[in-house]
Amino acid sequence: MAHDRVHLNVGGKHFVTSRTTLANAGRGSMLAAVIDENWQLVPDAASNELFIDRNPAYFTVLLDLLRTGELHVPPGMLEKPLYREAEYYGILDHVKAARKGPLNGNRLDCVASISGRATGDGTAIRASPDGGCCVAHGSMVVHDGESKNFTAGALASSDKHVYASCRGRSYEYGVGTWDQITGQQASFLYEGPGRPLGDACKMQWLPRTNLLLVANLFPSSDHSFITLLDSRTKGKVWSWTDAALRGTADEKIVMDTVAMEECSTVCVVNQFDNLGFIDMRANNQCVRWSYRYQPSKISEAEERFYSKLACSGSQLFSSKNDSVYVFCSPDWDAAKGVQTARLRRKEGGAISDISVGGDRLFVLHNEEDVFDVWETPGSSQIVDIY
Numbered sequence: 001m002a003h004d005r006v007h008l009n010v011g012g013k014h015f016v017t018s019r020t021t022l023a024n025a026g027r028g029s030m031l032a033a034v035i036d037e038n039w040q041l042v043p044d045a046a047s048n049e050l051f052i053d054r055n056p057a058y059f060t061v062l063l064d065l066l067r068t069g070e071l072h073v074p075p076g077m078l079e080k081p082l083y084r085e086a087e088y089y090g091i092l093d094h095v096k097a098a099r100k101g102p103l104n105g106n107r108l109d110c111v112a113s114i115s116g117r118a119t120g121d122g123t124a125i126r127a128s129p130d131g132g133c134c135v136a137h138g139s140m141v142v143h144d145g146e147s148k149n150f151t152a153g154a155l156a157s158s159d160k161h162v163y164a165s166c167r168g169r170s171y172e173y174g175v176g177t178w179d180q181i182t183g184q185q186a187s188f189l190y191e192g193p194g195r196p197l198g199d200a201c202k203m204q205w206l207p208r209t210n211l212l213l214v215a216n217l218f219p220s221s222d223h224s225f226i227t228l229l230d231s232r233t234k235g236k237v238w239s240w241t242d243a244a245l246r247g248t249a250d251e252k253i254v255m256d257t258v259a260m261e262e263c264s265t266v267c268v269v270n271q272f273d274n275l276g277f278i279d280m281r282a283n284n285q286c287v288r289w290s291y292r293y294q295p296s297k298i299s300e301a302e303e304r305f306y307s308k309l310a311c312s313g314s315q316l317f318s319s320k321n322d323s324v325y326v327f328c329s330p331d332w333d334a335a336k337g338v339q340t341a342r343l344r345r346k347e348g349g350a351i352s353d354i355s356v357g358g359d360r361l362f363v364l365h366n367e368e369d370v371f372d373v374w375e376t377p378g379s380s381q382i383v384d385i386y
Helices: 019-023 030-034 056-068 079-089 092-100
Strands: 005-010 013-018 050-052 071-073 109-115 124-127 133-136 140-143 149-157 161-168 173-179 185-191 202-206 211-216 225-230 236-241 254-260 265-270 275-279 288-290 309-312 315-320 323-328 338-344 351-357 360-365 370-375 382-384
Touching: 005 019, 013 019, 013 056, 019 030, 019 056, 030 079, 056 071, 056 079, 056 092, 071 092, 079 092, 124 149, 124 360, 133 360, 149 211, 161 202, 202 254, 211 254, 225 254, 254 309, 265 309, 309 351, 315 351, 323 351
Parallel strands: 005 050, 071 382, 124 351, 149 202
Antiparallel strands: 005 013, 109 370, 124 133, 140 149, 149 161, 161 173, 173 185, 202 211, 211 225, 225 236, 254 265, 265 275, 275 288, 309 315, 315 323, 323 338, 351 360, 360 370
């Protein structure tokens, strides 16, 4: 449609594209600013073109990447200038992801080990969709611009927003939403004290369904609560709890969870490092446990390093001690997943948390305050033109 078209003049070459294509660059990119009314960029009155003083040859490649999701590099085009142009437009992560291909847990290499700069050991690591990450050291305070302080217990992010489980003064408990660009609070879902949302220890954004997973688990709660919230209505669309199951002889305590959207499954792990699977298509489903390890007495030293979970597509990542185990699910049935790889760095030590973002797996070690970056080698999505 005509109103969706955008006319650009890049280095003297005329381009016609759509607002939808430019939106694929991501909200924080320079190209997204072209279609953002808040920036008020004014095209030339005579030609109706917006002028960008950059190399049109590289822009041709990058625009095609936004249109197709594939990186077609002509012969003779140098990589360094291509990366420089991509960084200018704010889509360097798109280029890197296209070169490496999707995350493949069976082929990961540890490409970097990064030491923390903050005082004390890292307690949690969270990756962003563009392949970046942040490490938490203790509690975090979030300010909403209206003289209110909230202690954030868990964080998650989408393309536009940051979500936090919050405990505030005056019995303000719930889940807050903040705009990534402006930092302004967009909304707050209130609950009373002692309710699971405000005390959540794990959150995860589900981009395909626009749902937010909020989990309150042991040891922050005597019972486990896992909830899926609709980001548009702020209502609960799915929930699970073990409140009616605890206290039995065969008691299993859920220590961590992750949602696998493609498999319609919420995965959990218990205190014995055994995996469990819950169907997301109905409420209060039973857990299908997979007994990888026999229950055994856990020493005080081991008790600090319970398994953590992360996922990418139908791949499930589960940490245990100093290693991360990769499980691949045939026929998109997570419960039938089989172990296909083990990731371990000799000097790493015990793992306190893991997270997946973009084409990277981040592994946070406890005592050394070091996190590792694992990536898939190769360039499976590059298509050369001859």
